[in-house]
Amino acid sequence: MKRHVLHPLWVAIGLVGLIFLARLFVVPDDFGVHGDSFTYNYHRLSNVQEWQEFPVKYQGRDSCAECHKDNVRTQRRGPHKRIQCENCHGPSGPPGNHPDNEEYLPLNKERDLCMRCHASLEYPDAARSELPAIHDRRHKRRRECVECHNPHDPREDVE
Amino acid sequence: MSCSRRDFLKDAVSGAAATVLPLSAFTFLTTDEAKAAIAEATVRWAFLVDTTKCVGCGLCVKACKNENEIPYDAPVTRTWVERYVVTKDGRTLADSPNGGRDGFTTGTIRGEEIDPENVAKAFFVPKLCNQCDNPACVQVCPVGATYQTHDGVVLIDREWCIGCGYCIMACPYGVRFFHPEHKVADKCNFCYHRITKGMQPACVDSCAFGARRIANLRDPDDPVTQIITTERVAVLKDEYGTKPHVFYIGLDASVR
Known part of the structure; x- marks a missing residue:
């Protein structure tokens, strides 16, 4: 064969070889088929572990109850018992942030937060219509709900 | 048909070997090994x-945005x-x-x-990743950055994703988006870090x-099962044949 044909051929073969060589170093050892299907289970195995170690932010009411017994007790007896503390108080994790870092737990006392459930939407047969509701324009405009209603047990007025 | 003694013995031995040898491919497992094999x-x-x-x-x-570190004001969300x-x-x-982030x-x-007089029916439909049995998003990934775990959840390898966006296009439910900070595809994973620790996903807890x-x-x-x-x-x-694993009670025909 002529040299002008062979030369580019060697270059091309060399490049392919280089790619295979680079692949040895770049592709992690745990990359492969981890399961039944090449289509769905072809991945880097350690990534599963990495996702499991993602930090948890919302620790749940039981973790709040360890210190705030009274508030949790008040909240559990009222109609707001189904609401998690962190829905209004903000997430307390990841561990080390609360209670060590005072800044971390921003309490949301805004009227808008209450309006998520208690703004009147007149929808027939919807679960929303069963909640006690107000019309924003007609009920104590621009006042914060918590000035009058105790959010932990809304049947109680704030003294 | 003639058959010499020599041929007969040869065939008999090789025939016996052919039936016995494949059996050796099966291995005997101890109880623990068997349990580990089916644990998946x-x-x-x-x-x-x-x-x-x-x-x-x-x-x-x-809760989802806070839990999963999705930029709060960016127009992307894992559930809506x-x-x-x-x-x-x-x-x-x-x-x-805003994906319903601030409520309705x-x-x-x-x-x-x-x-209100004109409303025949009204309802809310939460949506999230369906963790399909046949995930179209995983099929199209050219680099193996997204995959299905043995417990059915589809995850994305943030180190391996090149951000090409094929999976975002492939998902029939539109649950995938481009993460503005990590510059990779992102989506709901049922809070994999919580469910594998025995906790509930953040959206479930907050509801x-x-x-x-x-x-x-x-x-x-399992009562939900x-x-x-x-x-x-x-x-x-x-x-679409993706075999989605988010099930709905009271799903109306008007929901797309």
Whole structure:
């Protein structure tokens, strides 16, 4: 064969070889088929572990109850018992942030937060219509709900 | 047909060897080894959404964004809540402002004031990743950056994803988006870091109305699994053949 044909051929073969060589170093050892299907289970195995170690932010009411017994007790007896503390108080994790870092737990006392459930939407047969509701324009405009209603047990007025 | 003694012995030995040798391919497992081998099949995560219970408060969307470090004000979210209003004159209106992150507090949909008298039915539909059995998003990934775990959850390898966006296009449910900070594809993973620790996903915990629940389909004693297997539930876009694993109670035909 002529040299002008062979030369580019060697270059091309060399490049392919280089790619295979680079692949040895770049592709992690745990990359492969981890399961039944090449289509769905072809991945880097350690990534599963990495996702499991993602930090948890919302620790749940039981973790709040360890210190705030009274508030949790008040909240559990009222109609707001189904609401998690962190829905209004903000997430307390990841561990080390609360209670060590005072800044971390921003309490949301805004009227808008209450309006998520208690703004009147007149929808027939919807679960929303069963909640006690107000019309924003007609009920104590621009006042914060918590000035009058105790959010932990809304049947109680704030003294 | 003639057969010498020599041929007969030869065939007999090789025949016996041919039947016995494949058996050696099977290995005897100890009880622990057998348990470990089938352990992979003891969990299959699924989700149950009861649309009749959802009030559209959007606290699930807020919790999800905080829990999973999704930029709060960016127009992307792993889960969202849609509102559907079907009017008496036959129109279907739907909206999901900010993914329902701040709840639904007015009757106005896309700038249109709806007369409450004209509402035939209205409901809220939370949406999230369906963790399909045949995930189209995984099929199209050119680099193996997204995959299905043994417990059915589809994950994305943030180190391996090149951000090409094929999976975002492939998902029939539109649950994938481009993460503005990590510059990779992102989506709901049922809070994999929580469910593998025995906790509930953040959206499930934050829902005060029990509209969202998580189930292990391989556990017949799981109360949510019992609802999925014995009550009337539906899935979204069944016709795509993706075998979605988010099941809905009270799903209306107008939901897309």
